[in-house]
Amino acid sequence: MQAIQGLHHVTAVARDQQRNIDFYRNVLGQRFVKRTVNFDAPDTYHFYFGDRIGSPGSILTFFAWTNMPRGVRGNGETNALAYKVPQGSLEFWQEHLKKNNVSTNPIEMRFGEKVLSFEDPDSMRLELIESESNSPTKFWEAGPIPQEYALQGFHSVTLWVDELESTAELLKNQMGYQVAGQEEKRYRFIGDKNVSGHIVDILHRPGKMQANFGAGSIHHIAFRVPNDEAQLEYQSLIRDAGYRITEVMDRNYFHSIYFREHAGILFEIATDTPGFAIDEPVETLGETLKLPAWFEPNRKAIEESLLPITLKAFEK
Ligand code: ZN
Numbered sequence: 001m002q003a004i005q006g007l008h009h010v011t012a013v014a015r016d017q018q019r020n021i022d023f024y025r026n027v028l029g030q031r032f033v034k035r036t037v038n039f040d041a042p043d044t045y046h047f048y049f050g051d052r053i054g055s056p057g058s059i060l061t062f063f064a065w066t067n068m069p070r071g072v073r074g075n076g077e078t079n080a081l082a083y084k085v086p087q088g089s090l091e092f093w094q095e096h097l098k099k100n101n102v103s104t105n106p107i108e109m110r111f112g113e114k115v116l117s118f119e120d121p122d123s124m125r126l127e128l129i130e131s132e133s134n135s136p137t138k139f140w141e142a143g144p145i146p147q148e149y150a151l152q153g154f155h156s157v158t159l160w161v162d163e164l165e166s167t168a169e170l171l172k173n174q175m176g177y178q179v180a181g182q183e184e185k186r187y188r189f190i191g192d193k194n195v196s197g198h199i200v201d202i203l204h205r206p207g208k209m210q211a212n213f214g215a216g217s218i219h220h221i222a223f224r225v226p227n228d229e230a231q232l233e234y235q236s237l238i239r240d241a242g243y244r245i246t247e248v249m250d251r252n253y254f255h256s257i258y259f260r261e262h263a264g265i266l267f268e269i270a271t272d273t274p275g276f277a278i279d280e281p282v283e284t285l286g287e288t289l290k291l292p293a294w295f296e297p298n299r300k301a302i303e304e305s306l307l308p309i310t311l312k313a314f315e316k
Helices: 017-027 090-099 164-174 228-240 293-305
Strands: 007-014 031-038 041-050 059-064 077-085 108-110 113-119 125-130 154-161 178-183 186-190 199-204 218-225 254-260 266-274
Touching (some): 007 266, 017 031, 041 293, 125 154, 154 164, 164 178, 164 186, 164 228, 218 228
Parallel strands (some): 218 266
Antiparallel strands (some): 007 218, 031 041, 113 125, 178 186, 254 266
């Protein structure tokens, strides 16, 4: 059975939909690759940001939940998302973020790489890490950031847990990750080295407060499998290991199964196929509201329940 290669997508919660788009698209230079609704709550948006085509390992998605109280950080959650950036680009990002009124923390070293951390407008924790890119993403030429500085898909996520062993065992025994090192309380696990988002870090925080889910929290992280067949193999394997895992859900752009690991963090396993070009051409991704076939009869009511959003112009 093939090991999990890396992350497929990460999903978080944003309160202000326009602010969310302005930040990820116009400030961080991620392409807005899909404008759709939350399939479990179709009167709210679901946004997808990624590289030019929304490659697995570059996709950050948001549920836009206007009235959600702010989340509180703690154990039992995915606490941070890191993107890869080219070597020598962090000075550009320090300046660029400052110009856009985003305050950054001093650059720190982690496993020999430079890390710049900051928060998104909902206080979600983001990191840019100078790292050799071993699988270049599809650069969005029309975007606001020059290619020499542009984000290159995910580097890693950081999980905060009270108890290390059970999460570590799951990654190693069921998901095919390898132990890659330890720095103080941070334990690193790696999947396939040839894909974006192949690193999972666990920060061991025994006895610390549990997280309280809300706006700015990461809702779940999705790992990738190539196709439906591999997904079903994982469903059996993880069920046999004693986890309660869902049936396959059709997310239109991929198929998904979900389970909570022992620390309480929601994991998803998603297929690479069919991808975001299934219902609109790559050239115009994200420009209009896309609905799965089963919601099309309700399009008018759905559109009326959503606030208007705009893709604002930016300086190149
Ligand atoms: Zn998901």
